[in-house]
Amino acid sequence: MKKQIVIAALALGAFVFGTTNAQAQTGTSSTxxxxxxxxxxxxxxxxxxxxxxxxxxxxxxxSTTADYNTAKNETVANSLKITSSRNFDVKVKAEGANFVNPTHSDVIPVDVLQVKAVTGGTMVGTLNDITLSTADQILVSDATLGAERxxxxxxxxxxxxxxxVLLGKAPGTYTQNVTYTATAQ
Known part of the structure; x- marks a missing residue:
């Protein structure tokens, strides 16, 4: 029984000692x-x-004689949407030297087509008008960085x-892919 009293006293002392030393920090702010x-x-x-x-x-x-006697222009809004963390250039080129028709031997040189960057989008830079070729050409130079330009x-x-160039070619659809590349400065 003496042992139990001593153990109880020690436990009570440990409890009292532990709670009296576990005090909250005093003052108005913590470390x-x-x-x-x-x-x-x-x-x-x-x-x-x-x-x-x-x-x-x-x-x-x-499809008519009038078509061959007038200039034709097709504007494509939002042709490109570019996101860049730096100012950039947009380059354009044809993937081949000619527009081709798989059913005819006739070809149409790619320099028949003019490609021009025009105002209307949100891209700001120097907008250029180029004659299409197989070499990379700068369509827009020093475009301002931004999201979804x-x-x-x-x-x-x-x-x-x-x-x-076109008049006298065999009828049909002549195709060539035009490639655009955005390059950070």
């Missing part, structure tokens, strides 16, 4: 702690989904080219 928050950035540039040029097409129909593009064939 501050801090956490480092990191924001890790990388340069990005992309031609975004939603660009009309992605899988799009432009048709020039020549849109570019409207005019495609045109002059009346002169229609009369001298």
């Amino acid at each position: 501050p702690v801090s956490t480092a928050v990191n924001i890790i950035l990388s340069d990005v540039i992309s031609i975004d989904a939603g660009s009309v040029a992605t899988g799009g097409f432009v048709n020039f129909n020549y 849109t570019l409207d593009i005019d495609y045109s064939i002059s009346a002169t080219k229609a009369k001298t």
Whole structure:
């Protein structure tokens, strides 16, 4: 029994000693702690989904004599939608030297087509008018960085080219892919 009294006294002493030393911090504020928050950035540039040029097409129909005697122009709004963390250039080129028709041996040189960056979208930079070729050419230079910058593009064939290059070719659809590339500066 003596042992039980001693154990009980020790337990009571430990309880009292533990609660009297476990006091709350006094004062009006606690000791501050801090956490480092990191924001890790990388340069990005992309031609975004939603660009009309992605899988799009432009048709020039020549079915009457008047068609061959007038210039034709097709404006495609939001042709490109680009997000870039730096100023950038937009380049354009044809994937081949000619518009081709798989059922005819006739070809149409790609320089029949003018490609022009036009105002109307949200892209700000130097907008250029180029004659299509297989070499990369700058369609927009020094475009301002930003998210979802849109570019409207005019495609045109002059009346002169229609009369001298298109007239007399075998009927049918002639196709060539036009490729756009955005390059950060």
